[in-house]
Every structure is written in C-alpha cells, then in structure tokens.
Amino acid sequence: MSETHTLVEICLEDVGGARLAAEAGADALEVCAGLVDGGTTPTLGFVRHCAAAAPALEIRVLVRSRPGDFVHGAEDVDVMVTDIEAVRSGVEPSTRLGFVIGTLEPDGTVDADAVRRLVAACGDAPVTFHKAFDSVPDKPTGLALLADLGVTRVLTSGGPGPALEHLPELADLVARGGEDVRIAVGGGVRPANVAEVVAATGAREVHLRAPGTVASVGVSAGYDDGTRSVTSAEVLADVMAALGRQVQR
Numbered sequence: 001m002s003e004t005h006t007l008v009e010i011c012l013e014d015v016g017g018a019r020l021a022a023e024a025g026a027d028a029l030e031v032c033a034g035l036v037d038g039g040t041t042p043t044l045g046f047v048r049h050c051a052a053a054a055p056a057l058e059i060r061v062l063v064r065s066r067p068g069d070f071v072h073g074a075e076d077v078d079v080m081v082t083d084i085e086a087v088r089s090g091v092e093p094s095t096r097l098g099f100v101i102g103t104l105e106p107d108g109t110v111d112a113d114a115v116r117r118l119v120a121a122c123g124d125a126p127v128t129f130h131k132a133f134d135s136v137p138d139k140p141t142g143l144a145l146l147a148d149l150g151v152t153r154v155l156t157s158g159g160p161g162p163a164l165e166h167l168p169e170l171a172d173l174v175a176r177g178g179e180d181v182r183i184a185v186g187g188g189v190r191p192a193n194v195a196e197v198v199a200a201t202g203a204r205e206v207h208l209r210a211p212g213t214v215a216s217v218g219v220s221a222g223y224d225d226g227t228r229s230v231t232s233a234e235v236l237a238d239v240m241a242a243l244g245r246q247v248q249r
Contacts, residue, residue: 006198006243007205009060009184010231011035013042015049017231021210022054024236025245030060030100030207035229037067039130041083044090051095060098060128061087063118070132072103077114084121097125100155102132110142112149119150128153131187134160139169140176147181155184155207162188163197170201191238198243206243210235 007027012018013035021029031050034040039062051059065072065079072080084099091097099122103114110129119127129146133156136142146154158166158173163185174183185197186207194206212232216224 006203007184008239008243008245009186009205009207010236011039011186011207011209012050012231013039013046014228014230015046016053017210018050018053018057020231020233020236022057024233025240026054026057026236027205028058028060028098029054030062032062034067035209038064040064040067041080044086047087048091051091051097055094056096058096058098058126059091060100062100062130064102064130070102070104070135071106072111072114077103077117081117081121084118088123088125098128099125100128100130102130104132104135108135108137110136110145110149112145115146115149115151126152128155128184130155131157134158134187139173143173143176143181147177151181153182153184153205155186157185157187163201164188164193167197167200170197170203174202174204191235191242194239195242208239210239 009028009030010021010026011030011032013032018029029050031042031047032039033042041063047061063080063083065076101118103111105111129151133154157163158169170185177183182204184205184207185201185203189197189206189208210232212230213227214230216226216228
C-alpha cells in the first residue's frame with residue numbers, strides 16, 4: 001500500500017451491499033440500520049451477513065440505540081454496551097471487527113464517562129467516534145480527550161453541514177490526530193468532490209454512502225413508496241475512479 005493510499009469506508013444498510021463494496025475495492029464498511037434517521041444499531045444477522053460477504057474488509061458496526069440527539073442516559077448506554085457484547089460474541093473470530101460510537105453532554109462536549117464504558121465494552125476492537133463530533137464546540141480539546149479514552153478514529157465533517165464547508169478545520173484535525181487518532185472525512189462526500197476533499201485536508205480515510213434505488217417488488221400495502229435504497233455498483237466505481245483506485249470486476 002502506498003503512502004498516498006486513501007482508505008474508503010462505505011456506509012450501508014442493504015443486504016448485498018457488502019459484496020458490491022468489496023468487489024469495488026473498498027477498505028471497510030460501516031454497517032448500520034435506519035440510515036434515514038442518521039443510523040442506528042444493525043441486527044446481529046446483518047452484521048454476520050456483511051462479514052461473510054466481505055471477509056477481507058473491516059466491519060465497523062454502528063452502535064446507536066435510537067435516532068435523535070446524542071445525549072444518552074444511563075439506560076441508553078446500558079443498551080449499547082449490551083449490543084457491543086452481543087456482536088463481539090456473535091461473529092466469527094476471524095471477523096475484522098470495529099465499533100462506531102458517540103455520545104455527548106448537553107453542552108456538546110464529549111461524555112467521557114459514557115465513552116469510557118463503551119470503549120471498555122469493545123475490548124480489543126478499534127473504536128471510532130462518529131459524527132456526533134461535528135457538534136463538539138472545541139474540537140482540538142475533544143480530539144485529545146478521545147485519544148485519552150482509547151478512541152483511535154474520528155468520523156467528522158469538521159462542523160455542521162458538508163465537509164466541503166470545513167476543509168481548513170478538517171486539515172487541522174488530520175494534522176492533530178496524526179496516526180494516533182485517524183480522521184475519516186464524511187458528510188456530503190461524493191465521487192465529484194472526493195478528490196478535492198482529500199487534496200485539501202490530507203485525509204487518509206473517507207466515508208460515504210454509494211446510494212442507488214431499485215423498484216419495489218410485488219403489491220404494497222402502504223408500507224413503501226415504490227422504491228428502496230441500495231448500494232450502487234456504479235457509484236462505487238465512480239468513487240474509486242475519482243481517487244485513482246483500480247476497480248475490481
């Protein structure tokens with residue numbers, strides 16, 4: 001792997017998407033449910049499916065007990081700890097497992113006690129702090145705290161809104177994090193701008209969806225609008241091409 005290789009993480013919730021991402025040359029998956037609500041914890045069955053479909057990729061499991069804000073009470077944290085333990089014990093030992101967490105105090109600072117509990121539950125699995133970090137008011141201080149808490153990766157746009165609006169802030173975070181806390185840039189990252197984002201920030205990793213739609217099958221009883229979101233092989237190919245990565249077929 002060259003020093004300029006930018007890792008690509010694909011966020012997905014569809015059965016079949018993991019195989020497409022692996023075939024396209026992605027490096028990791030963020031495995032989720034409920035992406036329309038910003039993402040929630042997926043089922044163990046889906047985690048196992050993704051691990052089997054993409055055995056060479058790191059499977060990073062989002063752990064978020066509910067939609068909405070990132071201020072989690074003790075019961076929410078209890079649920080998330082239990083989910084982490086269930087995934088760790090429920091996947092094959094060969095799975096390259098990681099976890100994606102994030103919880104804040106009401107003022108937007110990192111909830112150190114909750115993060116400490118969640119990181120401990122993850123054991124040896126690497127831990128990412130997700131885009132809740134966009135709301136942290138003092139990001140350099142927040143980044144240093146997360147490093148002390150054992151977080152090794154932060155997913156962020158650099159602030160509210162798309163990453164393109166925070167390129168200088170992201171470049172600063174990438175430099176501060178170094179190899180201790182890798183900064184993964186996500187938020188509005190698309191094939192048309194991914195090369196610009198990487199060049200402007202020095203990001204070593206990018207995070208994005210590769211969305212497509214397919215028509216629903218059969219007769220609906222009112223539970224869908226006629227289409228559903230899936231991972232698109234075409235969008236995956238465009239991302240890899242924009243980064244100068246060879247797309248596998």
